[in-house]
Amino acid sequence: MxxxxxxxxxxxxxxxxxxxxxxxxxxxxxxxxxxxxxxxxxxxxxxxxxxxxxxxxxxxxxxxxxxxxxxxxxxxxxxxxxxxxxxxxxxxxxxKAEPTLLVYQGQFLHAKMKAERVTEGEILTSLRERGIASLAEAAAVVLENDGTLNALQHESADAPHSALKNVPKP
CATH class of the missing domain: 1.20.1270 (Substrate Binding Domain Of Dnak; Chain:A; Domain 2)
Incomplete structure (x- = not known):
């Protein structure tokens, strides 16, 4: 043995x-x-x-x-x-799966979150990891095709994020 x-x-x-x-x-x-x-x-x-x-x-x-x-x-x-x-x-x-938008312009997209099985806590963690203090400061949170969460801070009020070009919008 x-x-x-x-x-x-x-x-x-x-x-x-x-x-x-x-x-x-x-x-x-x-x-x-x-x-x-x-x-x-x-x-x-x-x-x-x-x-x-x-x-x-x-x-x-x-x-x-x-x-x-x-x-x-x-x-x-x-x-x-x-x-x-x-x-x-x-x-x-x-x-490859396509990226999924979970937060857009400071708002949770609950239907997308539910479909992807992502909690608000996981999204808030990704905001903190990027130094974003509140959901209102988030331009977007994207669930990438490799399963990672990426949070983007607002650039300016009139300029959209070019990093969201390949992500389907709500």
Whole structure:
């Protein structure tokens, strides 16, 4: 239960180092966006990579080459999807959620908050993190496609926020 044999531990040590080095090389060659904090699609790929790493490391029936090929395939598919999403808006809309406006011109948008399951407390926290003292000072709070809340302070009374260009208004 606590110890099978030295060969099993030796396999884990050798395969562990090799799969780690292989994964680092795959990630370095695939670019910065492979594990970036972007959207649910990226999270799924990251979790799948972790699962493949664990399977390759701990499952004796998974060969090192099989694990590396599986991880390489996932990273390659991720690269293709991000490449396509940059070039084709239909692919981008398929894999990414659009940002949601939760506060606009100092007013909570309760229907949007309810649909996105965000509380007033979470929104007030995002205001405090940006140094915005009151809801009236907030031009907007946006739930981004990666799940983060961004609060924007009023710029001026007559100038709309250009950062809200891609966010659907109420």
């Amino acid at each position: 606590f110890f099978t044999n030295w060969a099993s531990l030796g396999r884990i040590a050798v395969v562990g180092v090799m799969v780690y080095v292989g994964l680092i090389l795959l990630l370095r060659t695939s670019g910065k966006r492979t594990l970036s904090k972007m959207n649910a699609f990226d999270l799924i790929v990251t979790v799948a990579l972790g699962s493949m790493l664990a399977s390759t490391l701990l499952n004796k029936s998974v060969a090192l080459a099989d694990g590396l090929l599986g991880m390489g395939m996932l990273i390659g598919l991720q690269y293709v999807i991000t490449w396509l999403s940059v070039r084709y808006s239909a692919v981008d809309k398929l894999v």
